[in-house]
Amino acid sequence: MAVRIFVDFDGTITNEDVGNSFFRTFGGPSCDRIVREYREGRISAVDCFLQEAAEVGSFNPDDARQFFRSQPIDESIHSLIEFSRNRGYEVTVLSDGLDLYLSEILGVNRLKHIPFYSNIAECVPDRAGSASLKLDFPHTDAECPRCACCKRNIMMTDCSDTDVIVLVGEGHSDTCPAAFADIVFAKSYLQTFCQRENISYFPYQSFHDVVDRLAGMSESGRGLKQGTRARLRRQELFRTE
Ligand SMILES: [Mg+2]
Numbered sequence: 060m061a062v063r064i065f066v067d068f069d070g071t072i073t074n075e076d077v078g079n080s081f082f083r084t085f086g087g088p089s090c091d092r093i094v095r096e097y098r099e100g101r102i103s104a105v106d107c108f109l110q111e112a113a114e115v116g117s118f119n120p121d122d123a124r125q126f127f128r129s130q131p132i133d134e135s136i137h138s139l140i141e142f143s144r145n146r147g148y149e150v151t152v153l154s155d156g157l158d159l160y161l162s163e164i165l166g167v168n169r170l171k172h173i174p175f176y177s178n179i180a181e182c183v184p185d186r187a188g189s190a191s192l193k194l195d196f197p198h199t200d201a202e203c204p205r206c207a208c209c210k211r212n213i214m215m216t217d218c219s220d221t222d223v224i225v226l227v228g229e230g231h232s233d234t235c236p237a238a239f240a241d242i243v244f245a246k247s248y249l250q251t252f253c254q255r256e257n258i259s260y261f262p263y264q265s266f267h268d269v270v271d272r273l274a275g276m277s278e279s280g281r282g283l284k285q286g287t288r289a290r291l292r293r294q295e296l297f298r299t300e
Pocket of ligand 1: 067068069070231
């Protein structure tokens, strides 16, 4: 049995949604319309990214790098990383964003060693000093268009039957995996969603709250355990595939 902690990136590790800010800053206000169409279910997550990248067109990669490096993070993530290292828990970042900025932001914040899954964005030079985005989506689900990077599938394939799965998140792309995680930490939209869908969760403001709760649970004598409902949902998922 291992404890696996999966952490969302945009709005959870970073204070803002870096993906949305990047596309709005470099692609203009039409990106807001594209995101709205996605939220209304009229286009898939992949189409949303492709249309936004087209709006960005040609851009200066140095400007983008500077933009990414200036994005503030929740510094309390370091407390979760240290706590997990001491306990032998494995932390993985799951993001429906782009590796282009995840690697930059994790790197500049001494978090380069944390493994992550995300969509792929490559800067392809198009003329002197500028580049355009080439996107790749290696973690799509064959049937569900809601996310480009399917966090649920990654969690399922990355964990064994006996692992205890912890999810820390806040947004739309965390709602689906929340039903399959044993222990959920939720804020913002994810908290509202869990309340509405009757999914057990712990509210949190910073990663200190997550550490305190996990420490309390593991020292209570009960230890960290799988949740009955989440385990049944995982078994059901494997049966129907
Ligand atoms: Mg998020």
